[in-house]
Amino acid sequence: MYALVDCNNFYASCERVFQPEYNGKAVAILSNNDGCVISRSNEAKAAGIAMGAPAFQIKDLVREQNVKLFSSNYPLYGDLSNRVMGILAHFTPNVEIYSIDEAFLNFDGMQISNYQQYGIQIKKKIQKWVGIPVCVGFAETKVLAKLANRIAKKFQDRTCGAYVIDTNEKRLKALKWTQIEDVWGIGYQTAKKAKLRKINTALDFTLPQHEAWIKKELGIVGMRLKYELEGKSVMDLEPDTEQKKSISTTRSFPKQIADYDLLRERVATFAAVCAEKLRNQKSCCQTIIVMLVIDKHSIETSKYYFNMAVTLPFATNSTLTIANTAITILKKLHQGNEQMKFKKAGVIVTGIIDENKKQFQLFEDENPKHLAIMKAMDKINKKAGDTKVKLASQNLNLTWNMRQNHLSPKYTTSFKDILEINCL
Numbered sequence: 001m002y003a004l005v006d007c008n009n010f011y012a013s014c015e016r017v018f019q020p021e022y023n024g025k026a027v028a029i030l031s032n033n034d035g036c037v038i039s040r041s042n043e044a045k046a047a048g049i050a051m052g053a054p055a056f057q058i059k060d061l062v063r064e065q066n067v068k069l070f071s072s073n074y075p076l077y078g079d080l081s082n083r084v085m086g087i088l089a090h091f092t093p094n095v096e097i098y099s100i101d102e103a104f105l106n107f108d109g110m111q112i113s114n115y116q117q118y119g120i121q122i123k124k125k126i127q128k129w130v131g132i133p134v135c136v137g138f139a140e141t142k143v144l145a146k147l148a149n150r151i152a153k154k155f156q157d158r159t160c161g162a163y164v165i166d167t168n169e170k171r172l173k174a175l176k177w178t179q180i181e182d183v184w185g186i187g188y189q190t191a192k193k194a195k196l197r198k199i200n201t202a203l204d205f206t207l208p209q210h211e212a213w214i215k216k217e218l219g220i221v222g223m224r225l226k227y228e229l230e231g232k233s234v235m236d237l238e239p240d241t242e243q244k245k246s247i248s249t250t251r252s253f254p255k256q257i258a259d260y261d262l263l264r265e266r267v268a269t270f271a272a273v274c275a276e277k278l279r280n281q282k283s284c285c286q287t288i289i290v291m292l293v294i295d296k297h298s299i300e301t302s303k304y305y306f307n308m309a310v311t312l313p314f315a316t317n318s319t320l321t322i323a324n325t326a327i328t329i330l331k332k333l334h335q336g337n338e339q340m341k342f343k344k345a346g347v348i349v350t351g352i353i354d355e356n357k358k359q360f361q362l363f364e365d366e367n368p369k370h371l372a373i374m375k376a377m378d379k380i381n382k383k384a385g386d387t388k389v390k391l392a393s394q395n396l397n398l399t400w401n402m403r404q405n406h407l408s409p410k411y412t413t414s415f416k417d418i419l420e421i422n423c424l
Helices: 010-018 042-046 055-065 074-088 115-129 142-154 168-177 188-196 208-229 260-280 319-334 369-384
Strands: 002-007 027-030 037-040 068-071 095-099 102-106 134-139 162-164 246-257 283-294 305-316 342-350
Touching (some): 002 074, 002 142, 010 027, 010 068, 010 074, 027 042, 037 042, 115 134, 142 208, 246 260, 260 283, 283 319, 305 319, 319 342
Parallel strands (some): 134 162
Antiparallel strands (some): 002 134, 027 037, 246 342, 283 305
């Protein structure tokens, strides 16, 4: 038996944990630089706040409906997510963290007499220990567990936030109720094509006459989805691995930039962050990508996105090597575009391998002194609690702050933001 545990309106719920006066009120979370809406409470949804709506377009609605806006507080959200996932490990050792607010659980080999009561127990413990509301869906497959969770969330009064698909009757009823665009793994374009063939629900998707179309359009992925909806488990929990396949650091600028020196400083800083992340997960990269983005609303041009990749002859996690390579790429991208104003830049590292499996080259390899330098730099920065040691290409006195006019305190990750309680 599988379960999907999903936090309800996660970002909004995180803000309410430490500011309970907003319980039952409309709350919306904005993206980086307070750009657009990325999370809403149920009350904000009812007020007409659309997902992805630009902040400037909903000013009047926010004021009329008394919606509370928050800037993204990712350190807080990440910490509360880790606490939720830690609690789930108490209920089963088989946990797949699917996203910041979702996790799949597997209960094979465990004797559980009443799964709904077990789900309610999970829900109550997370609510009590962390303060985050969750819903739990149980089923024989991961895809059906996703549907069960959707039902638990939609009908919380009847299900108490936990629902189990454990009979064929419940499975068929859930499939008939679920629209094809709401099935996990079905994207917008696929849903449009499916509806042209009169596949309107998840139940329609499982009918035999559509199998040939599924094989042609979706291949093995589509057939696995069909089997899962039929109650045949073909998707196991993904193995837990801390090593990412790629690491990216991208930021929008507070204002558009044309000056090369400012762009170089930003790219060097982004490259340094990527290198530090690589060392933290004990890995190296071999390919470095730099990207620049123009605001398409401010200028008419045939190209708004510029990027270039360079593959090194050796794997590295040295800030020096990665930053120098990124700056070299930036020079090539900037040539011929000197008058362009860029609103965003980023550095992506990929081709990631374990640092202990790094293959050394005979004729061209990294300076062996870099390893000692990086260890010393990381040690100092970790002890100082901030990035005190930087590259010469970075500006020690320049701090680029995102627009965060509605930022809440980092209650659990910063000493200066820890709540103070007066005991009388």
